[in-house]
Amino acid sequence: MQINFVQILFQIINFTILLVLLRKYLYRPILKILEQRARKIHEGLEAAEKSIQEREKLEMEKKKILVGAEKTASEILEGARIRSKKIEKDLTEKSQKEEEARAKRAQERTRSQLKQMEKELNRRFASTVIDTTETLLSDSLGTAQHREILDNQIARLKKIKFSS
Amino acid sequence: MNASNTNKPVSAADGEAQAETALVVTAIPLSKTQSHQISEVLKEKFGREVKLENRVDKSVIAGMYIRVGDQIIDSTLRLKLDKLRERLLP
Numbered sequence: 001m002q003i004n005f006v007q008i009l010f011q012i013i014n015f016t017i018l019l020v021l022l023r024k025y026l027y028r029p030i031l032k033i034l035e036q037r038a039r040k041i042h043e044g045l046e047a048a049e050k051s052i053q054e055r056e057k058l059e060m061e062k063k064k065i066l067v068g069a070e071k072t073a074s075e076i077l078e079g080a081r082i083r084s085k086k087i088e089k090d091l092t093e094k095s096q097k098e099e100e101a102r103a104k105r106a107q108e109r110t111r112s113q114l115k116q117m118e119k120e121l122n123r124r125f126a127s128t129v130i131d132t133t134e135t136l137l138s139d140s141l142g143t144a145q146h147r148e149i150l151d152n153q154i155a156r157l158k159k160i161k162f163s164s
Numbered sequence: 165m166n167a168s169n170t171n172k173p174v175s176a177a178d179g180e181a182q183a184e185t186a187l188v189v190t191a192i193p194l195s196k197t198q199s200h201q202i203s204e205v206l207k208e209k210f211g212r213e214v215k216l217e218n219r220v221d222k223s224v225i226a227g228m229y230i231r232v233g234d235q236i237i238d239s240t241l242r243l244k245l246d247k248l249r250e251r252l253l254p
Contacts (some may be wrong), residue, residue, distance in 0.1 A: 127249070150190065
């Protein structure tokens with residue numbers, strides 16, 4: 001087997017030309033595309049990183065807001081509970097006072113009615129006693145007793161001073 | 165036994181005429197002795213003769229009511245009961 005140096009040389013030249021052409025028309029655009037892609041990937045990654053950070057930040061804010069909202073809700077609920085307790089207490093006290101006042105009024109009314117009834121009873125009793133006394137005296141006094149009464153009064157008449 | 169003025173306006177002439185007559189209201193008629201005794205007492209008190217007019221009225225119950233001019237002496241049981249009624253039944 002004989003080595004053809006000329007052929008080898010031509011092949012080396014061809015290969016070199018191919019390399020130069022490939023480098024110029026294939027590798028460079030591909031590298032450019034790769035660089036662009038790498039840059040885009042990098043930018044995407046950065047954007048993703050930024051997005052993640054933003055999301056975390058938002059999550060934290062959300063948590064913060066939720067905690068704040070929970071605290072506010074809890075305070076509102078506690079306030080409402082206290083207010084409702086106070087209202088309930090006030091209403092109970094008011095109702096109790098009204099009930100007491102009503103009972104007192106009823107008691108006073110009953111007492112007044114009793115007093116009135118007692119007064120009326122006494123009045124009727126006194127009236128009956130006086131009427132009975134009057135009737136008894138009218139019926140029971142005889143002439144002798146009338147005369148005795150008149151004699152006594154005549155005797156006392158002498159002691160009375162008249163303004164003449 | 166009460167002596168009181170009626171506060172009725174009486175002229176001097178009327179007073180003179182009424183002072184001579186005493187109205188005595190009783191539940192039974194006065195006896196002559198009682199009439200005499202009353203006349204004597206009134207004569208002594210007023211310093212002149214007093215004529216008695218005895219009116220019988222059962223409503224006085226007991227005792228006597230005397231009116232001489234504008235002066236009244238009411239010692240009837242009726243008055244006492246009326247006063248008692250006023251006190252007990254206001």
